Amino acid sequence: MSFSDWQPIRCAVCGGVSEHMTLASTDSPGPPDLDTRPAETMRSSLQFWILECPNCRYAAPSIATAAAGAAELVRKNEYQAIKCRFQRHSWLLAQLGHYADAGWVSLHAAWMADDAEDAERARECRGRAVELWKTGKRHGHDFMETTEQEFALVADVLRRRGEFEEALQTCMAGLNEQNLTPLIEDVLRFQLTLISRRDTAAHTMGELPKRPQGGERVTLE
Secondary structure (H helix, E strand, O other), rough: OEEEEEEEEEEEOOOOOOEEEEEOOOOOOOOOOOOOOOOOHHHHHHHHHHOOOOOOOOOOOOOOOOOOOOOHOOOOOOHOOOOOOHHHHHHHHOOOOOOOHHHHHHHHHHHHHHHOOOOHHHHHHHHHHHHHHHHHHHOOOOOOOOOOHHHHHHHHHHHHHHOOHHHHHHHHHHHHHOOOOHHHHHHHHHHHHHHOOOOOOOOOOHOOOOOOOOOOOOOOO
């Protein structure tokens, strides 16, 4: 993992200048978690994915820019009451109609909570992610490249929340998808095993059972 030096950044909302450590580059040679969280060294870069202005609390990947209407939203009491900078940015995105991205940022907030060993906040953030993705789907917004990938991701998020019945239903719906790729089928069937064990822990793609020799896997890319 590589970081640039501390750099002064002018906030696009309030005009205040503050110093921030910005991420230059990372790599992620290991298998990601089932919910796409990358392996090290990129895993440790999470804390730098969202910056925050210490003056007005505007939170974004780059506080040097802001979408139209963001400044007014940042001043709202509802925004200021949100404690986590990831969830503040997620709230802004949702208010601006970017539900898919808002859901992803809420999932990233869950990862932050995992690292802080705050299980309740992690559960809340995962629930918020699913609700945002559902809202986005109602507006025609996809949150992954394919529907089968969406089923696989949501199944993991629900399982991590301990919502085993909902996770099971999601897995079965995913397995009924036409032209299901071998990789996603493996992920969904692995989820069924974890659900049967009432397992809420994080698991990686590297834990998928090996296919018979000659079995072909595709990537998520």
